[in-house]
Amino acid sequence: MAEVTIPPFEATALDAIPQIASTARGSFRTHKTKKLAWRKVQLRKLYWALHDYEPQLLAALKEDLRKSAFEALLSEIDWLKKDCMFMLDHLDKFAKDEKLRAPHVPAMYSIMNFRIRKEPVGTVLIIGPYNYPVQLLLAPLVGAIGAGCTAVLKPSELTPRCAMVIKDMIESRLDSSAFAVVNGAIPETNALMNEKWDKIFFTGSAAVGTIIARKAAETLTPVVLELGGKNPAFITKSCPNLALAARRLMWGKTMNAGQICMSQNYVLIEKELVETFIVYLKQAYKDMFPQGAKQSPDLARIVNQRHFQRLKKMLDNTRGRIVMGGEVDEAELYIEPTAVLVNSVDDPMMAEESFGPIFSIYPVNSLDEALNVANLVHRTPLSLMAFGSKKENERILNEMTSGGATLNDAYFHGAVNTVPFGGVGDSGWGSYRGKASFDCFTHFRTVAETPGWADSLLAVRYMPFDMGKLKLLSRLTEKKPNFDRDGKVVKGLGYWVGLVFGLGGRGVKGDEN
Numbered sequence: 391m392a393e394v395t396i397p398p399f400e401a402t403a404l405d406a407i408p409q410i411a412s413t414a415r416g417s418f419r420t421h422k423t424k425k426l427a428w429r430k431v432q433l434r435k436l437y438w439a440l441h442d443y444e445p446q447l448l449a450a451l452k453e454d455l456r457k458s459a460f461e462a463l464l465s466e467i468d469w470l471k472k473d474c475m476f477m478l479d480h481l482d483k484f485a486k487d488e489k490l491r492a493p494h495v496p497a498m499y500s501i502m503n504f505r506i507r508k509e510p511v512g513t514v515l516i517i518g519p520y521n522y523p524v525q526l527l528l529a530p531l532v533g534a535i536g537a538g539c540t541a542v543l544k545p546s547e548l549t550p551r552c553a554m555v556i557k558d559m560i561e562s563r564l565d566s567s568a569f570a571v572v573n574g575a576i577p578e579t580n581a582l583m584n585e586k587w588d589k590i591f592f593t594g595s596a597a598v599g600t601i602i603a604r605k606a607a608e609t610l611t612p613v614v615l616e617l618g619g620k621n622p623a624f625i626t627k628s629c630p631n632l633a634l635a636a637r638r639l640m641w642g643k644t645m646n647a648g649q650i651c652m653s654q655n656y657v658l659i660e661k662e663l664v665e666t667f668i669v670y671l672k673q674a675y676k677d678m679f680p681q682g683a684k685q686s687p688d689l690a691r692i693v694n695q696r697h698f699q700r701l702k703k704m705l706d707n708t709r710g711r712i713v714m715g716g717e718v719d720e721a722e723l724y725i726e727p728t729a730v731l732v733n734s735v736d737d738p739m740m741a742e743e744s745f746g747p748i749f750s751i752y753p754v755n756s757l758d759e760a761l762n763v764a765n766l767v768h769r770t771p772l773s774l775m776a777f778g779s780k781k782e783n784e785r786i787l788n789e790m791t792s793g794g795a796t797l798n799d800a801y802f803h804g805a806v807n808t809v810p811f812g813g814v815g816d817s818g819w820g821s822y823r824g825k826a827s828f829d830c831f832t833h834f835r836t837v838a839e840t841p842g843w844a845d846s847l848l849a850v851r852y853m854p855f856d857m858g859k860l861k862l863l864s865r866l867t868e869k870k871p872n873f874d875r876d877g878k879v880v881k882g883l884g885y886w887v888g889l890v891f892g893l894g895g896r897g898v899k900g901d902e903n
């Protein structure tokens with residue numbers, strides 16, 4: 391890897407923050423960001439910045455998280471470059487006005503030229519977490535640029551080298567009147583939160599998300615929250631390939647040393663499978679780390695002492711049995727990929743979000759029990775994984791919600807940059823990625839335009855009101871219900887005609903739909 395020097399972490403001066411926010415707001419008011427050409431230039435610049443800063447970003451990710459170059463490219467740098475390309479390829483289409491026609495516009499209003507105009511929401515604040523310090527901060531930025539917003543970014547202070555590289559990269563390569571990076575921790579974030587934003591995009595813990603949402607509510611500022619969750623994986627007796635399930639779940643918990651909000655916190659598995667599953671897990675461990683996980687250059691480290699201690703405490707306090715891994719090394723911030731067999735939902739391994747390379751295995755007697763346990767542990771997790779028959783997987787999707795879900799694999803629904811990603815309930819508000827990133831920072835403004843020549847046609851609305859005219863208009867335009875007071879669809883003439891002439895009956899009384 392090329393030799394690079396990253397300056398030491400420096401927090402942005404608190405008294406500079408109001409001016410930074412004001413510059414971004416002022417830049418938005420120039421309306422230059424509304425031009426698609428300007429947005430495309432910024433996206434192209436971001437693409438090349440990511441390309442040119444690759445050595446610095448790789449070095450920073452290595453120093454901050456000991457993230458391997460493979461992972462850094464796959465899930466952060468190249469991933470974002472793909473994001474820029476996707477937005478560039480589709481921006482014209484995303485940004486185009488949408489004509490609203492029937493059935494969205496009733497026939498009687500069809501002369502009013504309804505359309506949806508896509509407008510940037512304005513100046514946005516993007517606050518990032520530490521685990522994917524580049525991707526999770528800049529992927530929302532791609533959406534913000536595409537939508538025509540100006541933005542201030544606040545990287546996580548827990549990954550200080552990444553924060554410094556990102557600041558240099560964004561401020562030197564993009565339009566610095568429109569995009570800025572504020573570095574720091576709580577005081578700096580508080581100073582940012584004292585500014586007025588048109589939207590706040592926050593990725594991080596539920597605890598801090600609550601603080602952000604509460605503060606944003608004071609000024610009725612919309613927020614997107616991308617939070618964590620206690621994510622279940624289900625394995626039933628019909629699992630098509632238990633060895634593969636073990637291998638894929640191991641992958642899910644070892645990428646980024648399990649510091650992935652959508653990886654499984656616990657595995658609910660039918661009792662008969664437990665012992666074999668553990669054998670397969672150990673086999674997958676051996677295959678992935680032939681010299682042991684500690685020696686592997688591929689396994690990242692825990693970000694800092696605090697998170698290391700948090701994970702260690704979960705292992706120390708569990709009443710379960712460690713069935714794989716268990717080694718920890720504070721000096722290296724190393725936690726071995728670890729599975730713990732537990733038998734209580736109150737066990738710390740079940741009750742807390744792991745956000746590390748450790749997870750629990752909870753044996754169940756049936757899928758019914760598994761669904762009860764999962765709904766009890768966390769009813770609205772960020773993700774869910776299911777390894778059962780097709781029918782069982784559908785049942786799991788039906789009876790347990792989550793932000794996103796993957797069948798027969800670990801969190802793959804969240805590994806692709808072009809499909810919407812987000813939580814549900816207390817695991818997150820709103821979604822982004824692909825077109826959803828554009829939509830996230832866009833105000834969908836409905837515009838109507840009434841032609842002057844149509845006034846006599848529309849004159850019924852004017853005072854003095856005439857009930858007779860209103861009734862006539864209703865008779866001409868109102869759709870009659872095809873259902874009765876019990877909510878049942880009623881047999882109409884169309885049904886009998888269809889039945890008699892063999893065209894197939896529709897609207898049979900008693901139909902539920």
Ligand SMILES: NC(=O)C1=CN([C@@H]2O[C@H](COP(=O)(O)OP(=O)(O)OC[C@H]3O[C@@H](n4cnc5c(N)ncnc54)[C@H](O)[C@@H]3O)[C@@H](O)[C@H]2O)C=CC1
Pocket residue numbers: 517518519520521522526544545546547548574575576579580593594595596597598599601615616617618619650651743745772813817818
């Ligand atoms: N849904 C998603 O896409 C993701 C969610 N997460 C969640 O994030 C958490 C881990 O990330 P962390 O960086 O530790 O999150 P965090 O919530 O501690 O920090 C996130 C950001 O908030 C700022 N912050 C921290 N404390 C603050 C306070 N009291 N007031 C104002 N700002 C504050 C930090 O400087 C950082 O930029 C996990 O819970 C994980 O599940 C992480 C990655 C993705």
Ligand SMILES: CC1=C(/C=C/C(C)=C/C=C/C(C)=C/C=C/C=C(C)/C=C/C=C(C)/C=C/C=C(\C)C(=O)O)C(C)(C)CCC1
Pocket residue numbers: 464465469521522649650651652804805806
């Ligand atoms: C099938 C065809 C082809 C071959 C395709 C192949 C070989 C595809 C292989 C794809 C794999 C294994 C991709 C793995 C990707 C993993 C990624 C991108 C992980 C991303 C992780 C992320 C984004 C993490 C986010 C974390 C978050 C949000 C968090 O903390 O919550 C050919 C050969 C291409 C031909 C066509 C057919």
